[in-house]
Structure formats: structure tokens, C-alpha cells
Amino acid sequence: MENFVYIALFAPFASSMFAALFGMSPKQTFVGVIASLLLFTSFLASASLAFYIWTTGQTIHVTMMEWISAGDLTIPFGFLVDQVSVTMMTVVTLVSTVVHIYSIGYMDHDKSFNRFFSYLSAFVFSMMILVMSDNFAGLFIGWEGVGVCSWLLIGFWYHKADVSREENPSISPSWAANEAFIVNRIADLGMLVGLFIIYWNVGSLQYDVVFATLPDLSGSVLNAAAIALFIGAMGKSAQFPLHTWLTDAMEGPTPVSALIHAATMVTAGVFLVIRANPLFSVTPEVSYFIAALGTFVAFFAASMALVNRDLKRIIAFSTLSQLGYMFAAAGLGAYWIALFHLAAHAFFKALLFLGAGNVMHAMDGELDIFKMGGLKKPMRWTYLYMGLASLALAGIPFFAGFFSKDAIIETAWNEGTIVLWAILVVTAGMTAFYSFRQVFLTFHGKARYDESSLHPHEMYKFVLIAMSPLAILAVVAGFGMSGFEHFITKLLPDYHMSEHTHHIAWILGLVVLVFAVGGIVLAYKKYANGLKRDEKCENSFIYKLLANQYYIPQLYEEVITKPYAMLSEHMWKDIDMKIVDTTVDGIAKFLYKSGDGTRKMQTGNLSNYLNWMAVGSVLLLVVAAISAMFV
Amino acid sequence: MIGLTHYLIVSAIIFSIGLVGVLRRRNLLMLFFATEVMLNAVNIAFAAISHYYNDLTGQMFAFFIIAIAASEVAVGLGLLIVLYKKYGSLDLDDLANMKG
Numbered sequence: 039m040e041n042f043v044y045i046a047l048f049a050p051f052a053s054s055m056f057a058a059l060f061g062m063s064p065k066q067t068f069v070g071v072i073a074s075l076l077l078f079t080s081f082l083a084s085a086s087l088a089f090y091i092w093t094t095g096q097t098i099h100v101t102m103m104e105w106i107s108a109g110d111l112t113i114p115f116g117f118l119v120d121q122v123s124v125t126m127m128t129v130v131t132l133v134s135t136v137v138h139i140y141s142i143g144y145m146d147h148d149k150s151f152n153r154f155f156s157y158l159s160a161f162v163f164s165m166m167i168l169v170m171s172d173n174f175a176g177l178f179i180g181w182e183g184v185g186v187c188s189w190l191l192i193g194f195w196y197h198k199a200d201v202s203r204e205e206n207p208s209i210s211p212s213w214a215a216n217e218a219f220i221v222n223r224i225a226d227l228g229m230l231v232g233l234f235i236i237y238w239n240v241g242s243l244q245y246d247v248v249f250a251t252l253p254d255l256s257g258s259v260l261n262a263a264a265i266a267l268f269i270g271a272m273g274k275s276a277q278f279p280l281h282t283w284l285t286d287a288m289e290g291p292t293p294v295s296a297l298i299h300a301a302t303m304v305t306a307g308v309f310l311v312i313r314a315n316p317l318f319s320v321t322p323e324v325s326y327f328i329a330a331l332g333t334f335v336a337f338f339a340a341s342m343a344l345v346n347r348d349l350k351r352i353i354a355f356s357t358l359s360q361l362g363y364m365f366a367a368a369g370l371g372a373y374w375i376a377l378f379h380l381a382a383h384a385f386f387k388a389l390l391f392l393g394a395g396n397v398m399h400a401m402d403g404e405l406d407i408f409k410m411g412g413l414k415k416p417m418r419w420t421y422l423y424m425g426l427a428s429l430a431l432a433g434i435p436f437f438a439g440f441f442s443k444d445a446i447i448e449t450a451w452n453e454g455t456i457v458l459w460a461i462l463v464v465t466a467g468m469t470a471f472y473s474f475r476q477v478f479l480t481f482h483g484k485a486r487y488d489e490s491s492l493h494p495h496e497m498y499k500f501v502l503i504a505m506s507p508l509a510i511l512a513v514v515a516g517f518g519m520s521g522f523e524h525f526i527t528k529l530l531p532d533y534h535m536s537e538h539t540h541h542i543a544w545i546l547g548l549v550v551l552v553f554a555v556g557g558i559v560l561a562y563k564k565y566a567n568g569l570k571r572d573e574k575c576e577n578s579f580i581y582k583l584l585a586n587q588y589y590i591p592q593l594y595e596e597v598i599t600k601p602y603a604m605l606s607e608h609m610w611k612d613i614d615m616k617i618v619d620t621t622v623d624g625i626a627k628f629l630y631k632s633g634d635g636t637r638k639m640q641t642g643n644l645s646n647y648l649n650w651m652a653v654g655s656v657l658l659l660v661v662a663a664i665s666a667m668f669v
Numbered sequence: 670m671i672g673l674t675h676y677l678i679v680s681a682i683i684f685s686i687g688l689v690g691v692l693r694r695r696n697l698l699m700l701f702f703a704t705e706v707m708l709n710a711v712n713i714a715f716a717a718i719s720h721y722y723n724d725l726t727g728q729m730f731a732f733f734i735i736a737i738a739a740s741e742v743a744v745g746l747g748l749l750i751v752l753y754k755k756y757g758s759l760d761l762d763d764l765a766n767m768k769g
Contacts (some may be wrong), residue, residue, distance in 0.1 A: 447670075496679040499724075640767075640768065641765060641768055642765035642766055642767035642768035643761055643762060644697075644700075644764070645694075645695060645761045645763045646760075646767075648691055648692060648700075649692050652688065652691070652692055
């Protein structure tokens, strides 16, 4: 089984290195094919590991080699494949494989085709390190690795010029990439502090050692560590107030959005909380804060999605909102439900994004859903896929999202946090509304684009076939819930609804369902027969507030970016130029001047030299005599 | 009675004469003579101190210096002849061609 661990881990690495060989050369389709095959190998290995753990119940712990060994600090390159990590591995490799195959079609006309595959596989490798590591240091390496790959891929079309915020809210791919990277750096500082606190108090970063010593630590240390780690999770999972980068990250190619910014990387924060559940379960205040923040983000992001016009941004807001749900579940102690929602969400959200990619491909890069419509006919399969994914996202019964999201909402009720429950229920209605607003505006009604110049066409067949596993899982994944619970609670704490909640579970489910169906019906009424612009509504304060993302990007720019730029300029002109540079220049000038001054000594006349020599000897003699006197 | 001090004073006087010669003279040949004078001043000091301490090492060293001075003159004079053939002068002011 050990070999399977290494195959799962290193196949994406091999794929990345292979594609990198052709990074600078023109498009070679076989690069994409081989990369996809290697990713599929990795998926097969992960699935076999999952099957092995499922049947035997044993976890696999391998140590590849010693990595850092200095004094008391030993950090091995160790990999832990247990119920949690194998779930993540399987989800990550499955979605990656689909996205790799999809990219062969989607990036068809891109001249940096090979480079794209190299980055994409490198991302998967980093993600595998993140989820498989058996210690916090390895997790952090993967954490940074996915950050770098995310930066590379958001800024994949780095040559696009910056434009104003009114024209494109994310300004340019390179701007968005930098934003994502810098925001994540801020959060990673919190994460690092968390690791330092743990190491300082425990003396090890191995999960098993750390979790075994938790009962010996004082409450304040535990709280500090939990808060610091959660700050790291907030950055990676784009929780408020570090959320702005996620929607801007949509500047990257759509497969990237599907893989990194929906299914895998952004869930790393949730994974961290689940992985460190022994820590978070002994810090109830921090956990409650996580749940409250998650609930807030769920609502906050969903509200922005209600009015957005950009196809990809709507899905990005929805990702944000669903991440909020996961944090709500994890914060309330229902770790396994959070992980289940993570997996289910990965399937239908990746599918939704890939569908959006198809639409974008067909519409020649257009993303404004107000300029689409009537795509049902030319893009039958994409319509089906996006419809299924939206049904799953909205939580319509028997689709994947229904089971997982319902369980989260039920948990909120069960914990007695009625306010959180109410917000999550309302958010479920909003989710249904915006998902179907998008579907109806894109596929129903009459075409609002210029039909004479644009002829939308369906994506390649193989791409549509490649997407089918996700579609099937988005439909049926929910039925695996009890099996998953049985599997995962061997490791994670089990979470049971109380007797009382159990009794009224069907009423709670019905309430959610009413909201979800209500949202869909509302969207149908408003948008199914084409777009009717409502000037009054669009000019209202709330609409503008939502459409401008609560003016938070502008606020950050005014309060943080601009003062920082001013401070930097001040530092540059006054401190750097006037103090540092002047000092350095002074030293150089002194050397030049003294050299120039003493140059006259060099007359070329031997007699003068001899005189100077005599002067020097006399001086040395005097020095020697004086020092001899004092000794 | 002539003691060590007298010898050393003579040696110092001769050394100073040689040093002034080195500093003031402009002719390379004269510089050579001046250095010889300085070397011999040192030889006097060596011989005197050697005698004073009853230790032959100083006198042996004086012989070494004489030998080195002889070989130095042999090489030096050869160089001077070449220099004179090339420039037609041994005056240091004429030979200054390495001005910085």
C-alpha cells in the first residue's frame, strides 16, 4: 500500500515536470493527454487507498525521509493516509483529472497550453502534500505551494493590461494574482504564529504528538493557537475580511477557477480546521466564533451574488457562501458534516464552473449574463450539467447538496444557535435564487447577444464526457452520506442530532426546502422569460451596495492600499534616498576624493618615492618608540 | 677608552649620511653608493655588538651582508648599464615615466 501513497503523491509531480519540459514550446496536445493520464493514475491510487482503508479500517503512516533535523527539532517528510486525508485525496484527484481533461479542450487555442498543464499539475502536487502530510510543517509547505500555484494560474494571462475598476472589478489578471498572493501572505503570518505557538509549547509539529499533549496545555495557549491557525484558514478559504481576493481570482482561466478556487484550494482552510479538530474542540469560544463568522460569510457572500452580472463571479460568491456553511458546521463541532459538504460541494461547484467555462467558450469570452440568454438550444448538455449542479447547490431533495447542507442547517438548530440557523435557512433561499437567476438568464428567454456575429456552439464531445463523472456525483453523492458517516467517524468525532431534533428533522428540512423552492420560483418568475430591467430597483441603495460588494474593495483601497502607497513613497523619498542612500554615497565619495587627493604622490620619480618611504619608516619608528614607552 | 657607544654613534652617523644621500641624490649611481654606505654602517653596528656580547653570530651576519651587497652591486650595475644605454642618462628626474 505504501507504493500507492507515493504514486498518488508523485504522479502529479511527474506530470508537472513533464509538461514543464515543453513549457516554452508551442502547443502539444500530447502534453495535456499525458498529464491527464498521470492525474488519472493518481486518482486510481487514491481510490485504491480509500478502498483499502474502507475495508480494513487501518490507516497508513509512512515516513519518506528525514527533512529537518536540528537540535531538538526533527521534522520528517511523513505522510499520513487516514479517513480524512484519503477523502480529500480522492476528491482532489478526481476533480483534478476531470479538470485536466477539460483543459485540453478549453485551452485548445491558447499558445501557453503546455505551461498551463505544468502549473495545474504542480498545484495538484502541492495540494496532495497539504492533505497528506503527517505534521504541521508539511501542511504549511503544501499550503504555500498551492498559494504559489494559485498566483501563477490567476495571473496566467499576465499580459493583459490594467484597466479601471469600473471597467473590470478585478483590474487585470496580474493585479488579481498579486492581490490573492498578498492577502494570503497576511493570513499565513497568522498560521505561522500558530505553528510557532504549538512548537514552543509542545516541542513537536507531528499531529499525533501535538494532539496527545493538548490536555496538558493551558487554556490561553490553546486559544491562541486555535485563533492563529484559524487566521491562516481565513485567508486560504477567503473568509471575511480577507475575502476580496476570491472573486478577483476569477481572472484566471475557468478550469483554474473550477479546480483551485472552488473545489480544492479554498477548502484547505476547512480541511485545516477538520484536521486540527482535537484543538478546536477544546476551544469552544474560538469554535463558536468560527461558526458565527462562517454563517455571516454564507449570508454576506450570497447577498452579493444576488445582483452580480458576471457569470463566474456569481459562482465565486456562491463558493464563498458555501465555505461559510462548511465553517459553520466545523465550528459547531460537526466536523464530518463539514467534510461531507466539502466533498459534495467540490463536485457540483466544479461542474458549475466548468459549465460556465463552456458558456464562456461559446460566447467568445463574454461573461455578462445580461448579454446572454437563449443558450438552451445550442448548448443542451451544458444546460443539463449546469442545471443539475444548480439543483444540487440549491439543495433540492436527493441531489448532493440537499443532504450535506440540510445536515449543516440541522446542526445549527441542534446546537440551539437559533440565530445562526435562521440566517443559514434564509441563505439557502438566496442560494437557490441566485443559482437559478444565473441559469435562467444564461439559458432561457431570447438571445440578448448579437446573433448575426456570434454563433454559440457546444463544447467538444470529449470535454462533455469528461464532465459526466462530476454530474453523476452531483446527483448521487448524497446517498453515500450514511456510509461516509460510518467511514469517517472512525477518526473524526461523531456528531449526533439530539432526540428532539431528530423528531422534528423533517419539519426543519421542509422549512429549508420551502425557502429553496421559493428562491427558484422567484427566479423563474423574474427571469425565465428573458430579462426585464427594473430601473427603480437597480438604482436603489441596497442594489448598488450589493453590486459594489458593499464597497469593501474600494474601502480597502482607500484605507489600506493608498495610505500604504503614500507611506512607501514617503519612506522611499525621505528615508531611503535621504538617509540610506546618502550614507552609502558618502562612503563612496570619500574614497574617490581621498584617492584623487593622494594621486599626486605618484610622480614617477624614484627619488620622491624614496623620500616618502623614509617618512613612513620614521613614522613607524616613532610609533614603535612610543608604544615601547607605554608597555 | 673606546666602548660600544662610540661604535654605535659612528654607525648611526654613517647611516644618516647614507640616508641623506639616498634622499637627496638624483643620480642612480650615487644612490647605489649611498645604500652601500648604509649597509656598511649596519655592518659596523653588528660587529661592535657581536664583540660586546662575545657572540659570533653578529659578525657572521655582517659577512652575509657583505656577500649580499656584492651580489646586489653586480646585478644593480648591470641594470644601470642597460638603463644608461636605453635612456642616455642616470638622472632620476629624467627617468620619471610612471607618473600617476
